[in-house]
Amino acid sequence: MNEGIDENKRNFLKLMVTASIVAGAGLSLGVVVRALAPPALGISSFPNLQLVDSSGSPILASNLAVNNPSAMQFNYPLQSTPNNIVNLGDASGNPINIPATKVTIPADGTTYESYAGVGKYGSIVAFSGICQHLGCIFPELRFYPNGVESITLQGKTYTGVFHCLCHGSTYDPTAGAAVLTGPTTHPLPMVKLVWDSTTDELYVSNMVGPTIYGRASDLTGESPIPGTTTEVTNLGNPFTI
Structure with missing residues (x-):
């Protein structure tokens, strides 16, 4: 048979x-x-979420330390999509105003406008916590606060930057996370922060820049964040752990 x-x-x-x-x-x-067929993961538009701590209390802009080397991360716009929020300052620890600026994507030469910083001094910004080169995350991708930590690359010293230890990509958070050194050819995507000056509370509502590394789009590939908040977690100081 x-x-x-x-x-x-x-x-x-x-x-x-x-x-x-x-x-x-x-x-x-x-x-x-x-x-x-299983339902597709993702959402149809960027959600408006409030930043909170582990107890559910609102994150206050005035409580974010200037030039903090510790990684303060939250997921957005989907679960398992980390972002870093930083309060940028000068070498003396004074907050610096971050204006919106034109950012170039070296891969294709296109440009877009970054978001301005928020908070009392316009110094608080947030960017994707996933390196745009090959997807490395904290602690390899870390913030080197101005006047606190620095790194020397090809004979030039950088401070106040995001740098990835995996392969050497460096980004300037004062200029929309523009590329300072390769091998990456894409800036870090930027999260839009919204500051309520009456309550000092912070919200996230959008993103700008290239697509988050490893995603077909920023809004697909992971489950939605439930509710109306996203938790900010202190992952610690990468220079001491």
Whole structure:
């Protein structure tokens, strides 16, 4: 007996039975396939979420230390999508105002406008915590606060930057996380922060820049963040852990 032929017959009969059930129910095969397929992960638009701590209390802009080397991270716009929030300052620890600026994507020469900093001094900004080169995250991708930590690359010293220890990519957070050194050819995507001056509370509402590394789009590939808040977590000082 030819087992290969018998198996083909069995599969054919199963298909015919399924098709007859579908036809009897007045449904197309496409409808059935779509009903059985797992739902796609993602959302249709950027959510408006409030930044909170582990207890659910609002993060206050005035409580974010200037030039803090510790990684303060939150997920946005989806779960498992880390971002760093930093309060930028000069070498003396004074907050510095961060204006919106034109950012160039070296990969193709296109440009976009970054978001201005928020808070009392316009010094608080947030960027993707995933390196745009090959997707490294904290602690490899870390913030080197101005006047606190520095790194020397090709004979030039950088401070007040995001730098990835995996392969050497460096980004300037005072200029929309523009690329300072490769091998990356894309800036870090920037998160839009919204500051409520009456309550000092912070919200996130959008992103700008290249697509988050490893994603087909910023809004797909992970589950939505439930509720109306996203938690900010202190991952610690990478220079001491």
